[in-house]
Amino acid sequence: MTIGRTGHSKGCEKAEKPPCACACGGAEHGWQEGLAIAAAPSDAPLREFAQAADQAWDQAAKEAADSTARRRKPWQQKEKGQQAAVRAFVADVVRWLRRDQDLYGAAERLGEPFRISRDKDPEDPRRRFTPEEDERFVESHVIPRLRREFGDQRIDAFQQHARNAHFWCELLAQTARALDEFRTRYDQAKQAVVTALTSIGEQRPDGWAALLPERVVIRRAVELVFEQLPRAATGGVAVEDAFRLVWPARVLAVLMCREPRRHPAVLEYCVKPITREGSAQVREQVKDRLRQAFPATWPAPPGSVPGAPGG
Template identity: 25%
Template sequence: MTHPVICERAKGHYCGCSACGGAQHGWTNGLSLARDPSPVARQKARDDSDLAWAKTRPPVGRRKPSRDRQAAATDSATVDLVDWLSENPDTIDRIQEIGDILAGPVIQELDKKFGGSRPREARRQLNSDLWCDLLVAVAEAIEKLSKAMDRIPGYVTTVILQSRKAEGRSVLLDALVGLAVRTAWGPIKSMIHTTGIEEIQRGCRILAVLICPAPENHKAVQDGALLPLAKEGLLETSRERLEQVFPEDWVRRLREGLDGA
């Protein structure tokens, strides 16, 4: 099935692609930018991000930041991560491997089990942040259950379902989430044995940010990806922008983490 380039290069903060179910949203273009030996395209992305931020205004009084301002802040963080990747090509390869697992075997298994005669319609239902949920939960599970690897698929499935319910997002079938997790976990587990826990965690977190259509609306990505990546992948400008648009508790944890770095 041909995948539209417009989804891979998406700049908007919504994904409704029925070709990939969101599994190729944004990240393939992000890796292409990171691999490009010329910095021109990456600088263009940074200039666009800075301009978008400059066009927004701080909230007045106790009003919440506008959606445009929140989106511009997370776009700034994404640009930082792409720049960081351009200087760390080994991590690019890890992210490519993990992304290919989602866009290949996992989607294929979901098609067989749930696609029926209308696989494109079934894939469209996956565009509700399943992939970033899965990646963030895997990174968290690796850290908590590294000595009990066989428990990770069940843990990840539970975390995803609880997170979606807590955030009021659309409920996915337990069986669908479980199948996606089990199919992804096998090859990711093999990668851990050859590459190491820390590298796979980092790859999952960066991919979660790149694949998420709107990190500013997705608490799991904010807490499980942007927060731990802030120490090594984000510039001070982006951290300051995120502090202006994210809740006080997130800002407090960010500063505590940076003080301990």
């Protein structure tokens, strides 16, 4: 079959928050724009992104303060504040990618298998790809492989639920957790991701129950992702190389999700470790915003007063 861009929009690649409404089911949501900003020739796109996040936070804080004054309740951030805090955090993640070219390269390689279709040849947009080129694309990309193995109708239905349930960023977040926890034990790490995604015992994004009848597809999706991990790590095939992808997986999950306020695994396994990692250099101002936006789940800094702004 010939691979086209039908069903996927550039708007999805630039999206700042869910829901995703195209055929990628969330797998291409947001992250390509984050990488593009990180790779831009100048700092201007990143400055614009960060400034927009600051403005959104200021507006959310003003609305929250006004609401507090009217209702005489403690100051707290709601949905807009949470979104603005996450956006500022994403800006710092993009800044980290821009600063660390090794991290950027690994995140880019890790993202590639999640694409649903090939782009046109930039040298000749009218060129038709050969069957051999299309076959190589399908072999190295997860969702096209699923379509070949399970059929378009079944995967179309799966993707409808996947976009609502944050399936692909959940898969990445659980992959980051498993790679970090099992270290060198590849098969155990892979099985841990399968178990996490097919069980009902843990907190999952809304809509996850609709995915569980397709446990066979979920298991195969995990297998295909893990098949590509060594190549994403170094371009090689040694499975132990995959364990270098803990941080790129966390970064890609954050860029793909953009809404960890509704996604516990991304918040716990990706956002929190990144804020604690010194090389990420997340600004203290951004950490304060996250603590204010997520007071029930974000740890206060040592010596702070619980419930105080910034604590």
